[in-house]
Amino acid sequence: MKNTRLFEKSVNLIAGSEKFAECKQFIQHGTVTIYEHSIAVAALSFTIGELFRNVDLESLVRAAVLHDFFLYDWHVPENMWSLHGWTHPVTAAENARRFFGISDKEYSLIRTHMWPYTLLHPPQYPEGWIICLADKIVSAQETLFRRKWRRQVYKPK
Numbered sequence: 001m002k003n004t005r006l007f008e009k010s011v012n013l014i015a016g017s018e019k020f021a022e023c024k025q026f027i028q029h030g031t032v033t034i035y036e037h038s039i040a041v042a043a044l045s046f047t048i049g050e051l052f053r054n055v056d057l058e059s060l061v062r063a064a065v066l067h068d069f070f071l072y073d074w075h076v077p078e079n080m081w082s083l084h085g086w087t088h089p090v091t092a093a094e095n096a097r098r099f100f101g102i103s104d105k106e107y108s109l110i111r112t113h114m115w116p117y118t119l120l121h122p123p124q125y126p127e128g129w130i131i132c133l134a135d136k137i138v139s140a141q142e143t144l145f146r147r148k149w150r151r152q153v154y155k156p157k
């Protein structure tokens with residue numbers, strides 16, 4: 001990651017808030033919380049985004065941090081047997097709009113992050129493809145090894 005300051009500034013505006021801190025209560029994969037998972041996806045997305053010209057890094061980071069901002073435990077039986085895999089991108093995008101005033105583009109980046117699971121909703125922007133890829137890499141690592149992608153790269157102040 002080259003532009004660490006931009007990354008930290010963009011992440012901190014969201015991850016440093018009380019509302020987003022609620023994600024620390026919920027597990028995503030293995031022993032990894034949604035809070036940790038989201039920041040790991042944001043860090044990897046940012047690192048990939050820096051490889052390309054014309055990537056909107058601020059929107060990329062904001063959407064990556066908020067991509068799983070659905071605020072419930074999907075492991076409890078009621079939610080496990082629900083359509084969580086298909087519905088949570090919309091729930092996260094709606095929550096992100098409500099609490100963080102995201103743009104329409106950022107809404108789309110969150111809405112499409114589960115593709116191809118959500119087959120009819122592929123990413124509409126390059127940043128969407130980056131988040132989609134980063135989420136799958138981080139999720140696979142967390143699911144297989146039941147631990148963090150790597151040492152927490154960033155701790156909000």
Ligand SMILES: [Fe+2]
Binds near residue numbers: 067068088089113114
């Ligand atoms: Fe997700």
Ligand SMILES: [Fe+2]
Binds near residue numbers: 037
């Ligand atoms: Fe995710």
